[in-house]
Amino acid sequence: MALQTSHEAYDLLAIVGGDxxxxxxxxxxxxxxxxxxxPLPLWIVPLGIANVLARELKIPRRLKKILTIFSQKPDHVRFVRHFSKAKRGKSFFFKWQVRVLDAETVANVSYRLKKSLGGIxxxxxxxxxxxxxxxxxxIHLKHKNISENFQASCAIFSRGSLYGGPFCIAKNQHPSSKETHLILFQASGKIAFSLSVLGAFLPFPFLKKELFLKKIEPETECHFLGHSAVQADGDLKGKLPALLTCAPFPLTFLH
Incomplete structure (x- = not known):
């Protein structure tokens, strides 16, 4: 539908839904x-469960308040471009690519329990x-002539500061920022990993020993290697390997 707008005269594209x-x-x-x-300016009416992007842009849930957005300053948000080497496909995602454990969780969640218990x-x-x-x-990072290699139990490639709703995982990161954050959970043991998960959301230094955060420049190629499940914006997106790069230009959101 968004592609069809190139053949007709529209001034704005509204998205009614979730992340x-x-x-x-x-x-x-x-x-x-x-x-x-x-690209047309985008207007979000958040009706999803987490509505992370709407929270990032401080878009209200109440429709009456949403209608006031037209008078506000627009924001320019750059997406993440995702290439799947296995499927030879290409797609775009806004905030993050989540590797391994979180994606495996989404892959194994019970639809029946999700319907009755929600986030539990x-x-x-x-x-x-x-x-x-x-x-x-x-993870293999390549920026100009510099290459870096990492490994982790879980990795989050984030365009924003929030995760899973209201939880802050990348302080001072905003969707309009040029950089992207790569958050690595490097603990291999289950207890240490669980502490790292808490450390991602709580301001206690002793919980962050196995947590590594790196800023990614827009031109960086991020190669994720392996065969694990991949999650993007709350939806399962197949398996690794995959390559992430920053989208060539930002999109405009009214907020």
Whole structure:
């Protein structure tokens, strides 16, 4: 639908839904740019569960308040471009690519429990996964002539500061920033990993010993190697390997 706007006269594109709806619209707008058309400004009506992007841009949940957004200053948000080497496909996501444990949790969550218990269903799936050995993901970063290699039990590639709703995982990061944050959970043991998860959200230094945060420049190629599940904006997106880069230009959101 977003791509079809290149053939008709529209001034604004409204997205009514959650975080998973926004990347699909973004992909269409980037395709629109290939046809020589400038992407339309986007207006979000948040109806999802977490609504992370809406929280980042401080978009209210009440429709009456949302209607006042037209008079506010627009913000320019740059998405993440994702290449799947396995499927030879390309798609765009807004805030993060999550590797390994979090993605495996989404892959194993019970739809029946999710429908009845909401977010608690994810916690149940996570506890079941912690019974098995923690998998590892290998990350290769390439920026100009500099290369770096990392490995972690879990990795989050984040365009914003929030995660899973109201939880801050990358302090001072904003969707309009040029840089992206890579958050690595480097603990291999289950107890240490659990402490790192708490450390990602709580301001206690002793919980952050195995937590590594790195700023990623826009031109950096981020290669994620392995065979683990991949999650993006709350939806399961297949398995590794994958390559992440910053999208070529930002999109405009009214907020």
């Amino acid at each position: 998973g709806s926004i990347p699909g619209v973004a992909s269409g707008l980037y395709e629109r740019k290939k046809l020589g058309k400038m 269903a994810y916690l149940i799936a996570l506890l079941k996964l912690l019974k098995a050995p923690l998998p590892l993901v290998h």
